[in-house]
Amino acid sequence: MEDEIPPQIIVLVTPGMGHLIPVIEFAKRLIFHHDFLVTFLIPNDGSPIKAQEKLLNSLPKSINYMFLPPVNFDDLSDDVEVETRICLTFSRSLSSLRVALKDMVTTSRVVALVVDSFGTDAFDLAEELHLPHYIFITSSAMWLSFHLELPKLDATYSGEYKDMPEPLKLPGCVPLHGVNFVDPCQDRKNEGYKWLFKRKTQIYAVGPLIRTGEASDGSECLKWLDDQPGGSVLFISFGSGGTLSNEQLTELAIGLEMSEQRFLWVVRSPSDTAANAIYFSAQSVKDPFDFLPKGFLERTKGIGLVVSSWVPQIQILSHGSTGGFLTHCGWNSTLESIVHGVPLIGWPLYAEQKMNAVMLYDMKVALMPQFDENGLVRRKEIAQVVKTLMDGNGKEGMTVRNKMEELKHTTAAVLSENGSSTKSLCKVALKWKNP
Structure with missing residues (x-):
């Protein structure tokens, strides 16, 4: 009887358009090619979200969304880094996320939790609810390679990365000078830098995921x-x-x-x-x-x-x-x-x-x-x-x-019917359907 209930993926995502767009394309592939239902849970700080809501309201019926209650940032200064704000938006939403997830697990066939790369604090909650959990990375493979090498670099280099005399050698990628590291690495004391050390799981290369068309309205x-x-x-x-x-x-x-x-x-x-x-x-x-x-x-x-x-x-x-x-x-x-x-x-x-x-x-x-x-x-x-x-x-x-x-x-x-991206998505979809 359970097999007759469509499997559902819960996606925890930042409201930033640069993160929201690829996650939406990912969700579309899951529903159109693999018969999943998808629900977005979106932490936020109460900032204007009209553009995001317009985008979300245009989605297919098999994709639902819910904004979690806004978190309060009155204790933060106006010049706090955007990465810090995003990290805190997720961490301060954990209590409301717990309520939402427990309700959904009880009332539907939730087979996995997919989180934005900023949202790995939710992994403990997923384990508590016995949910398989994954990170959806909206950046490049080079970013992932850097992310995996960073703990080693952090342990061996004590200064500011912008002052590194030699570039960092990344497996399979061009060497990278410290001044070109991601923004959170330019200050090792900020909250965003700590976020970079969150854990990663098995990797499935399912991209590139881009929008396939837009209504022009006679632009x-x-x-x-x-x-x-x-x-x-x-x-x-x-x-x-x-x-x-x-x-x-x-x-x-x-x-x-x-x-x-x-x-x-x-x-x-x-x-x-x-x-x-x-x-x-x-x-x-x-x-x-x-x-x-x-x-x-x-x-x-x-x-x-x-x-x-x-x-x-x-x-x-x-x-x-x-x-x-x-x-x-x-x-x-x-x-x-x-x-x-x-x-x-x-x-x-x-x-x-x-x-x-x-x-x-x-x-x-x-x-x-x-x-x-x-x-x-x-x-x-x-x-x-x-x-x-x-x-x-x-x-x-x-x-x-x-x-x-x-x-x-x-x-x-790679995006063709027999391409590596298509096969990789099929692989993870089968895993979710047949745990």
Whole structure:
């Protein structure tokens, strides 16, 4: 009789869009290909979640979600690291998670708990309820390799990692200098650093998991792209949470103008305090157009389009007129670029993005602009790297385009019916159905 009840997976996930999107794609594969039910349990701190709710409300009926009661952060300073906030959001939600999980285990056929990489504090609760438990990693295999090597490094090196004289050698990956470690490693005393030592279990490589399509609603930017020459447009977006400083925003705008290349720019209001100022809310508070250089929009009207609202990124990256992507190197955007074969300009901002950028540059699928001593990319550098990528005859740009095209075909192979990713997901799905 139990076999007639659909097996259910409970997923504990951060509300940040960069984590929520790949988990949703994972859930879709479970329900469409393996007949599971999925429920998201979402810890939060009461920050605005309209974008997240819109996304969640569009899901298939076999995917349910529930926001856990908001946790209180009145005891934290305003400048606390975002990784610390996320870790504490999970740990302070454990009591409400316990109630929700116990109820679901009692009333449905729960076969596994899958947690966000920040949520491993929930493992003790899963063991108490005799639930198999897994981590869903939204970052790269390089991040995982680094994560597994970190305990050894922590035990043998006592200084700050940014001062390490030699790069860290990672199995199967490019060596990594300390300045490019994930953000929590830049201060070994913060809560986020301690989180990196949470345990990992058996690994199933089920990615890349990206969105397969979005409703465009006659998007202005897609209509604009339809009128541009093939491969001529540079798409610029720093993700749902990334922000530039006022000065950097100005330098980017003028650099794009100097490059004389076509561009589609998703601009956000700047922040001089944090590169991830809108991580949770995924929306700008002020009109970003007010911060652009005077006359910029008029002077670039013939070759550029600047938008401040949501854009259908998948459709932009798959559009024939898109020839490059200036990106923050968030892993979702990176995978979406690879799947669609769009070469990159890497501009990392926070989290593990510097690590991703180093890897992409080493793979020769991305160009990297040079930051000055103040951490800024200046207008001349921006103009030069944009020209290099978008110039159809330049050797360096051609190399990046060719390498990305090769990687696109490799990705298609692992996602095919007989590909390694598909087989790996089948393996874990069978394990959950037949424990």
